[in-house]
Amino acid sequence: MTYDWSVIWQYRGALLSGVGTTILLSVLTMAIALPGGVLVMLMRRSPIAPVSWLGAAYVEFFRNVPAILLVYWTFYVLPIVAAIDIPPFTTGLLALALSVTAYNAEAFRAGVGSIRQGQWNAGLALGMTRSQTFLKIVLPQAVSRVVPAIANNWVSLFKNTSLVSVIAVGDLAYNAMQIRSQTYRILEVLTALAVIYWALGFPQAKFVDWLQKRYGVKE
Amino acid sequence: MTDAANSGRVGADRPPVILYEEVVKRYGGFVALNGVSARVHQGEVVCLIGPSGSGKSTLLRCTNALEAIEGGRIVFEGQTLPTPALAAPVRRRMGMVFQNFELFPHKSALENVAIGPRTVLGTAKAEAEEKAQALLVKVGLADKAASYPSELSGGQQQRVAIARALAMEPEVMLFDEPTSALDPETVGEVLNVMKRLAEEGMTMIVVTHEMTFARRVGSWVVVFDKGRVVEEGVPKQVFEQPREQRTRDFFSHLSWSG
Ligand SMILES: Nc1ncnc2c1ncn2[C@@H]1O[C@H](COP(=O)(O)OP(=O)(O)O)[C@@H](O)[C@H]1O
Ligand SMILES: [Mg+2]
Numbered sequence: 001m002t003y004d005w006s007v008i009w010q011y012r013g014a015l016l017s018g019v020g021t022t023i024l025l026s027v028l029t030m031a032i033a034l035p036g037g038v039l040v041m042l043m044r045r046s047p048i049a050p051v052s053w054l055g056a057a058y059v060e061f062f063r064n065v066p067a068i069l070l071v072y073w074t075f076y077v078l079p080i081v082a083a084i085d086i087p088p089f090t091t092g093l094l095a096l097a098l099s100v101t102a103y104n105a106e107a108f109r110a111g112v113g114s115i116r117q118g119q120w121n122a123g124l125a126l127g128m129t130r131s132q133t134f135l136k137i138v139l140p141q142a143v144s145r146v147v148p149a150i151a152n153n154w155v156s157l158f159k160n161t162s163l164v165s166v167i168a169v170g171d172l173a174y175n176a177m178q179i180r181s182q183t184y185r186i187l188e189v190l191t192a193l194a195v196i197y198w199a200l201g202f203p204q205a206k207f208v209d210w211l212q213k214r215y216g217v218k219e
Numbered sequence: 220m221t222d223a224a225n226s227g228r229v230g231a232d233r234p235p236v237i238l239y240e241e242v243v244k245r246y247g248g249f250v251a252l253n254g255v256s257a258r259v260h261q262g263e264v265v266c267l268i269g270p271s272g273s274g275k276s277t278l279l280r281c282t283n284a285l286e287a288i289e290g291g292r293i294v295f296e297g298q299t300l301p302t303p304a305l306a307a308p309v310r311r312r313m314g315m316v317f318q319n320f321e322l323f324p325h326k327s328a329l330e331n332v333a334i335g336p337r338t339v340l341g342t343a344k345a346e347a348e349e350k351a352q353a354l355l356v357k358v359g360l361a362d363k364a365a366s367y368p369s370e371l372s373g374g375q376q377q378r379v380a381i382a383r384a385l386a387m388e389p390e391v392m393l394f395d396e397p398t399s400a401l402d403p404e405t406v407g408e409v410l411n412v413m414k415r416l417a418e419e420g421m422t423m424i425v426v427t428h429e430m431t432f433a434r435r436v437g438s439w440v441v442v443f444d445k446g447r448v449v450e451e452g453v454p455k456q457v458f459e460q461p462r463e464q465r466t467r468d469f470f471s472h473l474s475w476s477g
Contacts, residue, residue, distance in 0.1 A: 116392075118317060118319055118321040119321060119323070121280070121285050121315075121317070121321065122315075122317065122321035122323070123323075123386075124285060124307070124310060125283055125310055125313070125314075125315035126310070126311065126334070126335035126338070126339060126383070126384075126387060127307050127308065127311025127312075127335065127339040127387060128307065128335075128338055128339055129307050129311045132338050132339070136334065136338055137323055139326050140324075141324065141325055144325070164292065
């Protein structure tokens with residue numbers, strides 16, 4: 001068996017463009033899923049029962065459905081239901097954002113729940129309303145406590161973007177598979193793919209470790 | 220209330236700020252306040268003492284409607300207290316100081332003091348911070364304005380908390396065991412600030428285990444046990460000639476008998 005690693009260099013353009021798409025997809029997904037997560041968390045905390053029920057239903061649905069199914073569903077079913085053409089990148093983004101929003105909502109909910117009643121009382125005792133106390137006192141503290149959990153969600157998301165390759169979005173995994181089918185260099189391509197994901201993901205994981213030390217157990 | 224019950228009470232001829240009438244508070248089946256009646260007059264320092272678990276903190280939380288009551292009523296400046304959901308306008312007129320300080324950890328000392336007026340009264344930033352700085356001076360922390368709570372000692376944090384409450388220019392201050400969480404060497408600095416406030420004429424309700432403070436600074440002492448007022452009177456009478464056995468029991472448990 002002979003190896004031909006030159007294919008990797010030969011196709012560096014496609015791999016780099018894949019990396020770019022993967023990063024862009026991750027960033028855009030998180031940009032939607034952060035405010036989305038806060039919104040769903042607020043719904044779950046709503047005193048209006050149907051609203052809080054809707055928030056809970058959202059989380060329980062999207063946390064418990066495989067992300068790949070969401071990717072297929074938004075790609076094949078949504079355009080039919082909505083009767084419009086949606087580019088694969090957008091459907092992939094939507095699928096990931098729906099899923100990560102659910103995870104972020106849970107992280108934010110745990111963060112808000114971890115702020116003790118005394119902080120609420122201190123805000124209320126000054127004459128603040130409940131929503132002022134929430135926005136000025138509770139939420140900022142919850143957000144900093146939630147940083148490690150959100151960072152974890154980010155790392156999972158970064159790897160899970162590879163799921164959109166099944167709907168022909170030109171991310172890193174998809175482009176690598178294209179190179180493989182053109183060159184039949186499966187070992188070289190898959191190895192390179194693993195190395196690239198690892199090289200991108202490892203610093204992120206280390207950064208998360210650092211964040212957990214920095215923000216993790218602190219009162 | 221009979222004249223005899225108010226005997227020697229200096230503030231009795233002044234208008235009442237807070238009236239408690241047969242206040243009942245339950246947690247599930249547990250009765251935390253079992254028909255509490257008491258009153259606080261303008262400029263008085265009313266000290267609530269009694270065994271732990273007797274309902275003192277609960278009474279304070281009901282006083283500014285952080286918690287609802289199930290029976291009786293609380294009258295503040297002639298108005299019956301609203302339910303907790305509607306109480307924000309009433310709470311801004313009462314200051315509260317907590318056992319665990321409850322400073323906002325993500326805000327500097329100055330911001331902690333300024334946030335009430337800024338958020339609740341819509342005071343401009345510069346004005347609120349100028350006033351906050353003056354209050355920090357007043358509690359002896361002029362140089363700590365930029366410090367965060369985690370950088371301050373317990374006594375310093377509690378003084379910031381007092382300044383934070385004062386920033387709203389309250390008509391009455393509620394203190395819930397303000398020195399219980401402090402290292403012994405920082406208790407004095409907090410009590411001194413409170414004493415100065417009392418001398419300025421602030422109306423205060425103070426839950427405390429600092430019997431010396433209650434004796435020297437208190438103008439009226441209310442003894443609690445099991446959600447009821449056992450006895451009340453001027454400090455001299457309550458501490459030197461307690462009328463009730465349960466008051467004497469409480470005092471005897473306080474002194475160390477090792
Ligand atoms: N949120 C609550 N839920 C249930 N029980 C409570 C709650 N808060 C206080 N209690 C109970 O009410 C009683 C009075 O408590 P508290 O007012 O804190 O007493 P004190 O301040 O005199 O030590 C205690 O037995 C306490 O366990
Ligand atoms: Mg207490």
